[in-house]
Amino acid sequence: MSLSDLLDFGPFFDNIDAILRGFWATIRLAALAGVFSLVIGTVLASLRVSPVPVLRAAGTGYVNIVRNTPLTLVLIMCSLGLNDTLGLTFSDDSGTTYYWWAVLGLSGYTGAFVCEALRSGINTVPIGQAEAARSIGLTFSQSLRMVILPQAFRAVIAPLGSVFIAMIKNTTVATAASYSEVVTEMKTLLDLPSFTSGAIPLFLGVAAGFLILVLPTGYFFGWLAKRTAVAR
């Protein structure tokens, strides 16, 4: 195989529609999983610092189980286990229901990591902040929402960026759970009998697509961390 065949980007650009469609599916998954994992992570972190032992145990149990399970397993359990076997579907349209299961699976998984990042942020907030909050009569949940978490979030924006970068790349696992995103599209192309050359440019093209998604995410979180840093 000659070098010009190896670096033939022709097939990549011939199929750019399918690849862009795949990336759009990736973005739709990542965007919603980002929001949901933030919510789930915040709830989990609140549970883990709660004064109620049962809630603390629930939070700790969830994080330890989900964080130590491979994502592939989590997503396949959602799609094949909960959706197909148990019939817990979101919609009659298979594309829609697999999309929502991928969102939930990825959010539930990433949420555990968000929780741990946030918890380390809570530990950076001086104890005096909580004492002052309690001393003016705020309840535990008010102190957490109005005083502790806002400062904890600001302290962990950079590590949260890393969590989200990992999450964006983890969207590719959703292909194993019947959700059709960019890697699914890529694999479909590679499996076509007519696709005889240009596999490497296809990989490079998809990798470049991820760079375009992930690099700005990293820069954005770096910028945000600087901007919102709490001066003490």
Place this chain on the structure above:
Amino acid sequence: MTDSKGGAEPSVPGGTDRADGPLVEVRDVNKHFGELHVLRDVNLTVARGEVVVIIGPSGSGKSTLCRSINRLEPIDSGTILVDGKPLPQEGRDLARLRADVGMVFQSFNLFAHKTILENVTLGPLKVRKESRETVEKRAMELLDRVGIANQAQKYPAQLSGGQQQRAAIARSLAMRPKVILFDEPTSALDPEMINEVLDVMTGLARDGMTMIVVTHEMGFARRAAQQVVFMADGQIVEANSPEEFFTNPQSDRAKDFLSKILTH
């Protein structure tokens, strides 16, 4: 100082029925930190409008006593009554009590992510559920009273220590507390900033605010206190009027303490 309005007089919803009894009563209180017996059978009564100054060597338990009055430190045994009612267990009732008991800390503990004005308005808005308009007006009056109205839009880290502590006093006053606890309010300050804080506190004392003050400032104790409580090794060794205590201490422990601090 503008006037004595807004915070000096305790606003007690439905509290007038108890207006004659003592405001704070500490009865037979004991507390341990592990092996360490930090409060030993402590008894203390604080009348309405009284200023009590707690002094003593470090490790004598005076900060712990101060912090136990709004249950930032739970006690092992004994009773603490605020306005005739025993301190509630953790939960909403305790939060309600804390709203009536102001606290000023050694390290200020202003909310670092909020402006000075937001620090002062947070409690009245979220705990008392008062309207923003009323709260902001009162907050600005209080900031004016402690002399930092022009700093209202700044963040705590942009202020000097003395200004931060005065903001913390305003934050406490904004809740219209029945009593304010001061836990070594000037110990973290540069010498030149101590007086600006003590001036504000002296003003409050003159206006009739009930105050429990842990401090090493003997000048303030002489000037503003009605009762000086001397603690050592977790016990109240002596309690007397400032005049009596400073000129005629009874216990050897107090004589020894005074001789060390009053010689220069």
